Amino acid sequence: MNLQRTLAKSISFSGIGLHSGKPIHCELRPSRPDTGIVFILEMNGGIRSRIPARYKNVGALSYNTGLRAENGEILTVEHLLSALHGYGIDNCEVWVDNTEIPVMDGSAAPFILLLCEAGIVRQDAPRRTVRLTRPVRVGDDNMWIEAEPSDDDTLSIEYTIDFDHPSIGRMTASFSDDPYRFAHAVAPARTFGFLREVEVLRARGLIRGANLQNAVVMDDHRIISGETRFQDEFVRHKILDFWGDIVLLGHPLVAKIKAFRAGHRLHAQLVETLLKTPDLLVPVDQTIRHRILQWASSGNQPVRETVQ
Numbered sequence: 407m408n409l410q411r412t413l414a415k416s417i418s419f420s421g422i423g424l425h426s427g428k429p430i431h432c433e434l435r436p437s438r439p440d441t442g443i444v445f446i447l448e449m450n451g452g453i454r455s456r457i458p459a460r461y462k463n464v465g466a467l468s469y470n471t472g473l474r475a476e477n478g479e480i481l482t483v484e485h486l487l488s489a490l491h492g493y494g495i496d497n498c499e500v501w502v503d504n505t506e507i508p509v510m511d512g513s514a515a516p517f518i519l520l521l522c523e524a525g526i527v528r529q530d531a532p533r534r535t536v537r538l539t540r541p542v543r544v545g546d547d548n549m550w551i552e553a554e555p556s557d558d559d560t561l562s563i564e565y566t567i568d569f570d571h572p573s574i575g576r577m578t579a580s581f582s583d584d585p586y587r588f589a590h591a592v593a594p595a596r597t598f599g600f601l602r603e604v605e606v607l608r609a610r611g612l613i614r615g616a617n618l619q620n621a622v623v624m625d626d627h628r629i630i631s632g633e634t635r636f637q638d639e640f641v642r643h644k645i646l647d648f649w650g651d652i653v654l655l656g657h658p659l660v661a662k663i664k665a666f667r668a669g670h671r672l673h674a675q676l677v678e679t680l681l682k683t684p685d686l687l688v689p690v691d692q693t694i695r696h697r698i699l700q701w702a703s704s705g706n707q708p709v710r711e712t713v714q
């Protein structure tokens with residue numbers, strides 16, 4: 407059976423916020439089945455807010471994915487959510503002493519290393535995976551996401567970006583759910599930005615913690631932050647962002663996704679459409695799957711019908 411997973415033990419880390427620029431301490435803790443990913447803001451020695459990573463709590467969607475609840479807000483959750491999803495963690499508490507998740511190196515790779523160190527345990531509860539019943543599309547002719555039913559029981563994505571910049575242009579990359587490939591081919595891709603936007607964004611209270619070590623930065627002509635980690639690092643990072651944002655659905659998803667010039671806003675719009683359109687999602691039948699796997703693993707011979 408496809409069982410839910412959590413961390414084998416707690417693990418903590420520190421860093422600065424991409425937008426706030428402030429120091430942050432975080433601890434990832436194991437949690438019970440069916441609790442999902444929950445951010446717990448602990449400030450001044452007390453719990454201020456519990457914010458489940460669910461679409462209903464979506465807040466800011468500008469240059470990050472933020473969540474908010476009654477007494478608090480947490481920004482830049484997408485790279486950590488992406489690592490948890492990519493590594494196959496269903497349930498985890500994220501204790502944090504500030505209102506943002508540390509940016510680390512601008513990718514999800516440092517989180518994957520932490521998860522490897524903590525280890526995974528399977529829990530005694532089936533994953534509540536859902537699948538699409540028919541195609542759905544959000545966006546317009548200029549930027550869109552299409553989702554189609556998948557017949558191979560996985561979530562896969564083909565992402566295309568198109569930036570009018572000599573270092574980027576049009577790039578397409580694909581990924582199909584696989585923790586090993588996620589760790590090596592998606593997680594290390596860093597966030598990116600343009601020097602010409604820095605002053606405007608800083609005036610809006612954003613990217614105060616951004617520097618040449620935690621983002622791929624470009625002036626009008628070229629990359630000024632050194633070598634990229636992949637020739638197509640930009641589009642790989644968009645896949646990383648999507649892998650985090652789709653966690654907001656609250657269930658593992660089986661579907662084939664195509665995204666064109668999308669971003670956090672459209673990712674969230676897809677999740678909203680999936681949740682709000684009746685009959686679009688149905689549970690993957692774990693009962694039948696469980697019975698077939700049990701049958702196969704118990705060494706049974708194929709059943710032969712007898713004709714009398």
Ligand SMILES: [Zn+2]
Pocket residue numbers: 484485597643647
């Ligand atoms: Zn990102």
